[in-house]
Amino acid sequence: MPTPDPTAPKVPGTASAAPKKPATRRKAPAKAAPRTTTKSTAKAAPRARAAAAEQPHATAASAAVTKVLEPTSHHVPVVVATPAPRPTPHVSIGRIPVVEVSPVVEGGRWPAKATPGEVVPVEATVFREGHDAVSATAVLLDPAGTVHSTAPMHDISPGNDRFQGFLQPDAEGDWTFRVEAWSDPYATWAHDATVKFEAGIDQELMLAEGVLLFERIAADDAQATRSPEDARVVAEAAHVLADETRLPAARLAMATTPAVREALTRSPLRDLVSPSADFPLRVHRRRALYGSWYEIFPRSEGATRAPDGTWTSGTFATAAERLPAIAGMGFDVVYLTPIHPIGTQFRKGRNNTLDAKPGDPGSPYAIGAAEGGHDAIHPDLGTEADFVQFVQVAADHGMEVALDLALQCSPDHPWVTSHPEWFKTRADGTIAYAENPPKKYQDIYPLYFDNDPEGLRQAVLDVVLVWIERGVTLFRVDNPHTKPLDFWEWLLAEVHAKHPEVLFLSEAFTKPAMMATLARIGFHQSYTYFTWRNGKDEILEYLQEVSGPSGSVMRPSFWPTTHDILPPYLQHGGVGGFAVRAVLAATGSPTWGVYSGYELVENVPRPGVEEQVDNEKYEFKPRSWGHADDIGISLLLGRLNQVRREHPALQQLRNLSVHHAENGNVLVFSRRVRAEHLPLAAGGDTTQVAGHTDDVILVVVNLDPWGTQESTIHLDLAALGLTPPPGTDGSAPFFVAHDLLTGDSFPWGAHPFVRLDPRHQVAHVIQVGLG
Structure with missing residues (x-):
């Protein structure tokens, strides 16, 4: 049985309630209390008033029913608060109610997301008393607060009053939108007139009311927005409706044709217009939604092994030689795993062994050595100028560069000595290394944000800004769910304010609530559970999930494999399996990516784990690309990316x-x-x-x-x-x-x-x- 939490509130009637003490006899006071107010009660009074002022429903009415029992010879002062009626709430619902608007994140606490050209579904529940018809309009306001466009909304769930329309921003920035509900006098009249004609009652009266209605329609401001064809259709209907020489049924039929209904749907007469609140919509650049990523370990590209077994690392220059082939397959982003100096203490060997051999390069995620930390470049890869040149070559081939942002340190990182307060110290005085029991990562120290949060936050921001200055426009963030969310919200806001073009991909394979909240607070994209969805039903269910309402907040990035993950389906699926997962990823999400070697069907796992044997995290892994086209996967990747580029449907x-x-x-x-x-x-x-x-x-x-x-x-x-x-x-x-x-x-x-x-x-x- 779990031990009760002593800090938990005790709720009467539950198992956590404190046990009742035996009743004791109350002792009479030694002498009567004085009638004067004591210093302690005088000091308490302002605090009590301040506390009352913070209560959401504290009013003069509630104060009036608070009584102070004056002390007597038998009582000490007692404050008794008797219940008071709650104040009448402010009337915030419109004449035509608009509720359950989407996409709205936590009531507007964070903005929903879009990109220029993205089709944004807007929904709301709209209804009214009685039987008169209602409708709704979605309204998009640009960052200056000016109405940019409107879109008609249609009832997509008859009987449930759920309306949907589509908005489409055309530029980046902080936009807003709202839903305007309104009474639809034309739809009400058309319905009532049709019903009464069928019943044979009030026919002339309904026609007369229709004539008056069409006169209103002709004088309404919406008339100016109608196309010439719509204006002609409406005018002709009004003319026939008013022609008393025609049969009543013919007059009604002319005023209720599909063409008239459609024209008055596009430019309606709106009564009792009732707007919702304005809700935020942050529009990022297109790459936040759509793109094709390709991951490499730069040190492997061009690495060579001498006859004596010693390795020479690849460089930015040799990695740049691979860029034309990557671009040739249609990829938009080349993603680099960490390129910083690697620690030597507790360095991992091949296949994550604890005994690194001479020449083993270590894991690039064990960041930091004598040469520097997160803002430094591993000397084997080249210089800062070499990196900038790599970025330029990528740009020349139509690609951006994404960099891994892994906020962790090797024991040799300069921060370990200059800022020991940024790490957690154990009882024996040692710094806590990373663990995921039973796994231990002695070569990595996690950062600890609670000793000096401001100092550590600023240091990380400085690192990010350094790499932006060097040309990085996207960051793939390693394990963001292991860092405080308030830190991420601050960092992402700071970067957005300075560089709104810079995007962040969250690599958080974790609980749904954490993944969703990382997206809410500013991450532009997220890795997903797609990697483990293999059966038909679970794939379709997941596609519907990520393409549904959650898509306004969490943009998915589909990866068949990563350097950390080789799922069983691909371990056993052969070339066909790799082709299947590529098609699903490329068409199932506007953003997708592959890890280098996918073209070669690298599918041999390390025994007992879902990752490749001879993993590139721990060794150099140059590849022979000469026969890649013979396998066919590289050709498929290129064709899929070409289709994606040519068809906007796959970019949404x-x-x-x-x-x-x-x-x-x-x-x-x-x-x-x-x-x-x-x-x-x-x-x-x-x-x-x-x-x-x-x-x-x-x-x-x-x-x-x-x-x-x-x-x-x-x-x-x-x-x-x-x-x-x-x-x-x-x-x-x-x-x-x-x-x-x-x-x-x-x-x-x-x-x-x-x-x-x-x-x-x-x-x-x-x-x-x-x-």
């Missing part, structure tokens, strides 16, 4: 739909950007936009890396933006499915049959509607 997150496949080894999902959103969604990273049609990508994947799988699939045509030919249910082929991986095209209907052999093709990545 919150646009996923799931379709049904009868075979449990075949999964199907799609992503769609509507035509009206394409110009902004395309941004500057696409080479083509599909004219005036929607951009729709349909992904069909065989999850079995070894066996051929076939299935009939059942498509949600509405989710694809498709309408079957008149008089059909869509079963017969009526659209073209163009496979972007192979160039093949197929005539498809709502229920196509697919067959995928992993020896040749693990997936279809279909562009819908184009030949």
Whole structure:
């Protein structure tokens, strides 16, 4: 049984309540208390008033019912507070209620996130008393507070009053949005008139009211916003409605055609407009949402081994020679593991052994040596000028450089001697090294933020600013969940204020609450559980989760493997398995990445752990790339990145739909950007936009890396933006499915049959509607 927490509040009626003491006889006071106020009560009175002032419902009314029992010969002064009615709350709900607005983070405590061109779904619950129709408009305000654009909202859950619309910011900055609910007099009239005509009552009266309504519509400010065609449709309807020479039914029919309804949806007459609060929306640059990352250990690129077994490290110059090939596969970001001096005390050997041999380079995560700490460069890699040149070569090939930010130190780090207060000291006087029992990491000292938080915070900020000055624009943060969240919130805000273009990727494989809160406080992207989602149902469930409401806060980054993780599926899946996971990662998330060697299908684990044997964290690992194209994965990576670059649908997150496949080894999902959103969604990273049609990508994947799988699939045509030919249910082929991986095209209907052999093709990545 756990020991009760002595600091926990004791709640009456629970097991934690303090036991009652036996009743004791109350002793009479030795003598009557004086009637004068004592010094102690005089001092207590201001404190009591201050405490009362801090109570949210403390008012003059509640003070009036507080009585002081005057002392008598038998009583000491006692303050008795009798309950008072709660004050009437401020009326904050609008004439037309707007509640449950999204995307809103903790009531607006932190901003929701977007990027220029991102399609942002806005939802709210809107309703009113009675039966009159209501509707809503999403309103986007730019960083200056000016209305930038509005979007109609539609009821997406009839009976539940849930409305949805889409906003699309076009620049970076701190934007806001709101939802305006309003009474819809046209929809109310159209409904009531139709019902009464069907019942044969008040027909002339309803037509007369309709004439007055259309006169209001013509005089309303919205008239100026209508397109010429919409204005013509509305004017013609008003003319026919007012023509008493026509039959009543014909007059009503003309005023309620689909064209009139659509025109008055686009530019409505709005009564009783009731706005919600304004909610924050922080718009980061596009790379915060969309990009393809490639991870390298710079020391391995160009490393050589002499006949006597001694190694010569790769350098920034030799690593730069690899950049054209990485760019050739379509990657946007080259991510470098730590490039700092490495400690010698307790240095780890190959495969994480404790006995490092002469020449073993050690783990780059054991940061710090005599040559310097987090702001220094390992001398074997080159100089600061060499690093800056590496960044420039990457930029010349269209790539940015991301750097690993690992806030931990080797025992040789300069901070250990200059700032021992930044580390936790144990009872025996030693500094605590990193542990994850039963694992011990004697070569790493975690930082401790509670002795000198201000000093340590500033030191880390200085390090980050140094690397930004050297050209780093993204940081992959190692294990941020092991550092205080208030530190991260401060650091990210400081960097954003100085360099809003700099982005941070959170490498926190941890509990959902921690991952989500790291995103809330400012991390731009996060690693995810995708690496361990392998079955059909769990993959689809996870895709829906990260593409749903959480996508307004936590942007996912999908990695099939990392230098730390080699999941069982890839240990046993062969080339087919690596192809499957690449397709899922590249199409399942706008941001994805691979670790160097993925093209070579490096799938041999170290016994007993989910990571590669002969792990690159502990040794040099130069690779022979000559036969990579023969394996086929490098070609697949290049094609996937090209498709992603050409199709805005794959650059968005919150646009996923799931379709049904009868075979449990075949999964199907799609992503769609509507035509009206394409110009902004395309941004500057696409080479083509599909004219005036929607951009729709349909992904069909065989999850079995070894066996051929076939299935009939059942498509949600509405989710694809498709309408079957008149008089059909869509079963017969009526659209073209163009496979972007192979160039093949197929005539498809709502229920196509697919067959995928992993020896040749693990997936279809279909562009819908184009030949």
